Amino acid sequence: MRNNEIAMVGVPMDLGADRRGVDMGPSAIRYASVKEKLAGLGYRVKDLGNLVVPTPESMDAGENKLKYMREITAVSRELAETTDQVVQSGCFPLILGGDHSIAIGSIAGVARHHKRMGVIWFDAHGDLNTSKTSPSGNIHGMPLAISLGWGHPDLVNIGGVSPKLRPEDVVIIGARQLDEGERTLIREQGIHVFTMHDIDRMGMGPVMEEALQIVTDGTDGVHLSLDLDSLDPVDAPGVGTPVAGGITYRESHLAMEILAETGVLTSAEFVEVNPILDHGNRTAKAAVALIGSVFGEKVL
Numbered sequence: 001m002r003n004n005e006i007a008m009v010g011v012p013m014d015l016g017a018d019r020r021g022v023d024m025g026p027s028a029i030r031y032a033s034v035k036e037k038l039a040g041l042g043y044r045v046k047d048l049g050n051l052v053v054p055t056p057e058s059m060d061a062g063e064n065k066l067k068y069m070r071e072i073t074a075v076s077r078e079l080a081e082t083t084d085q086v087v088q089s090g091c092f093p094l095i096l097g098g099d100h101s102i103a104i105g106s107i108a109g110v111a112r113h114h115k116r117m118g119v120i121w122f123d124a125h126g127d128l129n130t131s132k133t134s135p136s137g138n139i140h141g142m143p144l145a146i147s148l149g150w151g152h153p154d155l156v157n158i159g160g161v162s163p164k165l166r167p168e169d170v171v172i173i174g175a176r177q178l179d180e181g182e183r184t185l186i187r188e189q190g191i192h193v194f195t196m197h198d199i200d201r202m203g204m205g206p207v208m209e210e211a212l213q214i215v216t217d218g219t220d221g222v223h224l225s226l227d228l229d230s231l232d233p234v235d236a237p238g239v240g241t242p243v244a245g246g247i248t249y250r251e252s253h254l255a256m257e258i259l260a261e262t263g264v265l266t267s268a269e270f271v272e273v274n275p276i277l278d279h280g281n282r283t284a285k286a287a288v289a290l291i292g293s294v295f296g297e298k299v300l
């Protein structure tokens, strides 16, 4: 990061998920004082505001295997341009979601600046579905597959080049609910997944060390995509698709602190915060605390 500058972009997207509410994620994260947190750590923060996302009530979902694909494609293209410009201007892109489909656009934009980019994907899910394997038709269950080049051509080709990522440069951490098609893909493509079982056995420290080795090997940039549902619902209840038995508050901070120490991140997004399902904005507060840790906040 040049000049310690961060550019923040909100994407109030909920077309990729079944339940309304994640569109309010960026507001909830701002309300939890993300800007103040980063300013307190010595960063200059530019808030670029929110992209405009259409309201689901005002239109038809279209094809039910790829709900709202047209609208998601349009917003993703715009987000790709925005993140591209942020990197060009020398700032670190910090994207606030919104459902996880926004990763399609943010990765498309930042990937233009890297010959080969690694991705750390914190999630209870794989987000590796295509229209053929998806049980829901919800595009927020597909962004990682799309970034790897698998899926509808309109989505896959956002930003011009496809694939944006190679399977060997991607690490999923916190997985505990995978669909059958995702399991097959993971096995066939050799995608690195640290499940909750692996985290329990190895501990978060060693998991992060292995993960970092994978995403930095041969790459020239690392994107962090953190779905708040990777955390245990006790600490992050405000998510659309909660799954019991997730990453603890402490484990999640350790992971962010290790990322901060290595300084490898070139872009980041925090997604799936749903204030409607939350208690007292706890999930957005957890997101802001994690953002603090990943940007270098320490006790001592």
Ligand SMILES: NC(=[NH2+])NCCC[C@H](N)C(=O)O
Binding pocket: 099, 100, 101, 125, 126, 127, 129, 134, 135, 136, 137, 138, 140, 141, 142, 179, 227, 229, 241, 272
């Ligand atoms: N970003 C998320 N929260 N994704 C949840 C996906 C759930 C399920 N695998 C699906 O495809 O519908």
Ligand SMILES: [Mn+2]
Binding pocket: 123, 124, 125, 227, 229, 230, 241
């Ligand atoms: Mn998820």
Ligand SMILES: [Mn+2]
Binding pocket: 100, 123, 125, 127, 140, 227
């Ligand atoms: Mn996700």
